Amino acid sequence: MGRVGTVVAVAGALGVAAARATRTAVSRQRAWRAGPPHRWQVVTVDRPPEQVLPSAVWPEPLRRLDGAVEVTVARAPGGRGTELAARARPHAAWPGLSAHLLGDDPGLLVRRTLWQVKQLAETGEVLRADRAPGERGPVDRPPR
Amino acid sequence: MRALCWTSGGELAVGQVPDPELRNDHDVIVRVRRSATCGADLPLLTGRASGLAAGDVLGHEFLGDVVEVGGGVRRHRVGDRVVVCASVACGACWYCRRGLPSCCDNGSTDPTANEAEWGHPVAGCFGQPRAAGGFAGSHAEYVRVPYADVGAFPVPESVADDRALFASDAAPAGWLGAEGGEVRPGDVVAVWGAGAVGQLAARAAWLLGAERVVVVDRHPARLLMARQHVGVETIDRRDTDVAAQLREFSGGRGPDVCVEAVGGPAGEHLSLADRFTGRAPVPEAVREAVYACRKGGNVFVLNGGTRHVNAFPTGAVVHKGLTVRGGRQHGQRHIPMLLDRMARDELRTEHLATHHFPLDRAVEGYALFRDRPEECLRAVFTPR
Ligand SMILES: NC(=O)c1ccc[n+]([C@@H]2O[C@H](COP(=O)([O-])OP(=O)(O)OC[C@H]3O[C@@H](n4cnc5c(N)ncnc54)[C@H](O)[C@@H]3O)[C@@H](O)[C@H]2O)c1
Ligand SMILES: [Zn+2]
Numbered sequence: 001m002g003r004v005g006t007v008v009a010v011a012g013a014l015g016v017a018a019a020r021a022t023r024t025a026v027s028r029q030r031a032w033r034a035g036p037p038h039r040w041q042v043v044t045v046d047r048p049p050e051q052v053l054p055s056a057v058w059p060e061p062l063r064r065l066d067g068a069v070e071v072t073v074a075r076a077p078g079g080r081g082t083e084l085a086a087r088a089r090p091h092a093a094w095p096g097l098s099a100h101l102l103g104d105d106p107g108l109l110v111r112r113t114l115w116q117v118k119q120l121a122e123t124g125e126v127l128r129a130d131r132a133p134g135e136r137g138p139v140d141r142p143p144r
Numbered sequence: 145m146r147a148l149c150w151t152s153g154g155e156l157a158v159g160q161v162p163d164p165e166l167r168n169d170h171d172v173i174v175r176v177r178r179s180a181t182c183g184a185d186l187p188l189l190t191g192r193a194s195g196l197a198a199g200d201v202l203g204h205e206f207l208g209d210v211v212e213v214g215g216g217v218r219r220h221r222v223g224d225r226v227v228v229c230a231s232v233a234c235g236a237c238w239y240c241r242r243g244l245p246s247c248c249d250n251g252s253t254d255p256t257a258n259e260a261e262w263g264h265p266v267a268g269c270f271g272q273p274r275a276a277g278g279f280a281g282s283h284a285e286y287v288r289v290p291y292a293d294v295g296a297f298p299v300p301e302s303v304a305d306d307r308a309l310f311a312s313d314a315a316p317a318g319w320l321g322a323e324g325g326e327v328r329p330g331d332v333v334a335v336w337g338a339g340a341v342g343q344l345a346a347r348a349a350w351l352l353g354a355e356r357v358v359v360v361d362r363h364p365a366r367l368l369m370a371r372q373h374v375g376v377e378t379i380d381r382r383d384t385d386v387a388a389q390l391r392e393f394s395g396g397r398g399p400d401v402c403v404e405a406v407g408g409p410a411g412e413h414l415s416l417a418d419r420f421t422g423r424a425p426v427p428e429a430v431r432e433a434v435y436a437c438r439k440g441g442n443v444f445v446l447n448g449g450t451r452h453v454n455a456f457p458t459g460a461v462v463h464k465g466l467t468v469r470g471g472r473q474h475g476q477r478h479i480p481m482l483l484d485r486m487a488r489d490e491l492r493t494e495h496l497a498t499h500h501f502p503l504d505r506a507v508e509g510y511a512l513f514r515d516r517p518e519e520c521l522r523a524v525f526t527p528r
């Protein structure tokens with residue numbers, strides 16, 4: 001069960017959350033400059049923090065990374081919603097994730113996950129691709 | 145079902161693929177009535193690292209009948225005749241809510257795929273390489289349409305298929321060229337490219353109140369069509385000095401608005417040396433537009449097929465105080481208005497459907513569109 005444990009709890013104590021969020025946003029800036037391999041990945045979600053992480057429970061796409069990432073939220077400037085950031089913990093164990101899902105760049109997996117959380121919060125669903133070419137049958141050539 | 149696919153041999157073929165299925169709550173499945181070729185497809189077919197994989201279905205300009213509806217869809221019912229915006233946008237993100245659906249954050253099944261190329265994710269598109277969203281194309285019997293409440297529009301009964309078809313992409317693209325170039329009543333407007341998009345940009349300029357409109361191309365037959373159907377003046381670039389002619393056309397001032405709607409490999413100039421050294425192409429039409437445009441005027445670029453170029457005249461942009469903008473069409477915002485104009489006969493597009501083929505002959509249709517542009521403006525496929 002993923003809880004927003006490490007940094008920010010959104011529900012209930014929004015005032016506190018916002019104050020903490022500001023602090024973490026600042027420290028994140030520093031981390032951003034520090035560069036890979038454990039760079040913060042950030043997306044802006046056009047919804048208030050309490051909708052992005054409702055009841056301080058991580059939405060499903062993030063829950064899969066529970067224990068492996070740190071997460072922060074900050075209010076975006078100009079009423080643009082929520083800046084949602086995550087980064088891989090050093091030496092993270094990736095729960096139940098096969099090597100091929102993880103690839104050799106955990107940052108990319110974190111980033112994809114953030115985009116999914118954003119899609120879910122903004123549109124109510126995570127967009128699924130049409131069947132991958134590999135899933136399709138072979139192309140029959142028409143008789144010439 | 146049958147569909148026009150890219151094959152492992154790097155060519156096109158009509159073959160069997162699985163029927164599409166509802167994958168999200170806001171999806172509908174459309175049975176295709178008409179699907180058209182587009183200049184934007186041509187760069188994909190040159191085989192140069194297009195990103196297409198075997199089995200990918202092409203095509204993005206289409207209309208058809210709704211045959212299946214996802215649980216979250218509110219605006220469509222089975223049996224509706226709809227035209228579908230060629231690009232895929234969510235209607236709910238910051239960009240969509242500000243009327244910029246082609247900048248949508250959520251139009252792709254893998255937003256990170258665009259980040260390497262453009263810096264940010266952009267709206268998806270049907271019938272393109274996976275990086276453009278992950279949505280199969282419309283040269284097929286059926287298509288899955290995501291975010292159907294946002295991107296599919298019922299066609300008024302009085303508007304025939306061959307007219308409504310162009311509301312999918314070419315008409316909103318043309319509209320954006322004129323609107324994004326901020327055409328005002330009394331303006332002189334020049335459009336580069338007499339394809340479907342260029343002709344409809346010229347028509348949009350008229351509708352926005354332009355007083356003189358000229359179209360530049362190299363195919364006399366296309367220019368003739370623009371004169372006859374859009375009522376513009378034309379410049380055949382093969383036998384004249386385009387810049388001089390545009391000066392003459394605009395009292396020496398230069399056009400107030402220049403719209404670039406050129407396509408294909410013909411839109412870029414590559415010398416033999418460039419090819420040899422792998423240098424980027426020179427954007428012939430954009431350069432001409434920047435030099436021709438009046439001081440303080442607007443240049444709007446619609447061709448996104450040329451990814452990067454050399455010899456872009458930044459100095460002229462600065463010294464003449466130009467605004468250079470680009471964009472992909474915002475059909476989600478413009479299609480209802482365009483269908484309305486089609487119903488009122490203000491916007492006629494059926495002349496652009498110069499050739500019809502059954503889907504089974506789509507390969508032939510593309511060959512004609514690519515190799516004989518002076519004859520074929522758009523090949524339109526009908527699955528049944
Ligand atoms: N921005 C968008 O949303 C959007 C949507 C659809 C298409 N497009 C783009 O618009 C462009 C036109 O699309 P189309 O379907 O009409 O293509 P098309 O290939 O049918 O027509 C392009 C025309 O440009 C002409 N041309 C080429 N080089 C020229 C030059 N230097 N000067 C003048 N004319 C020149 C060609 O002769 C041709 O007639 C394409 O680049 C396409 O990718 C953009
Ligand atoms: Zn198109």
Ligand SMILES: [Zn+2]
Pocket residue numbers: 233234235236237238239240241245247248249250251
């Ligand atoms: Zn959107």
